[in-house]
Amino acid sequence: MRSIRSDIIASFRERGVRCTSQRYAILEYLLRHPTHPTADEIYRAINRTDPRASLATVYKALHALAEAGLIREVRVGCGAVRFEANTAxxxxxxCERCGRMEDLDWFDIPRLPEKAAAGRRKLLGYELILHGLCAHCA
Ligand SMILES: [Zn+2]
Ligand SMILES: [Zn+2]
Structure with missing residues (x-):
């Protein structure tokens, strides 16, 4: 079985992105914490192990990782941008109460363009955000 470390190093190599210690730390953190943290939360977590990190360099590293397709940004309403390593x-x-964000497996919505009355618009993609109470809050 491959370790998470060799997986991370391999994915940097596959995408042709330089694996700096900070980029590595961010990707590892996101893989271990599928909680969709904000840049600020990631910065605080990374700083515990690497006190040299600044918020600006964390932002830069997040941008580079997203650009390379190793992580993705998630936006909900006008809240802070969140990040995740689940690129599928x-x-x-x-959750409306605690703000927790969970992944749901992908499922298609048949005939979505017709249902959405998209008309002559060209639909490039969609994803659902379901709101409610998580198992912990319900
Ligand atoms: Zn909750
Ligand atoms: Zn997600």
């Missing part, structure tokens, strides 16, 4: 297509569930 999926939907989200957001």
């Amino acid at each position: 297509r999926h939907h989200h569930f957001v």
Whole structure:
């Protein structure tokens, strides 16, 4: 079985992105914490092990990782941008009480363009954000 470390190093190599210690730390953190943290939360977590990290360099590293397709940004409403290492297509569930964001396996919505009355618009993609109470809050 491959370790998470060799997986991370291999994915940097596959995408042709330089693996700096900070980029590595961020990707590892996101893989271990599928909680969709904000840049600020990631910064605080990374800083515990690497006190040299600044918020600006964390932002830069997040941008580079997203650009390379190793992580993706998730936006919900006007809240802070969140990040995740799950780059596969999926939907989200957001808890109205604690703000927790969970991944839901992908499922298609048949005939979505017709249902959405998209008309002559060209639909490039979609993903659902379900709102409610998580198992912990319900
Ligand atoms: Zn909750
Ligand atoms: Zn997600």
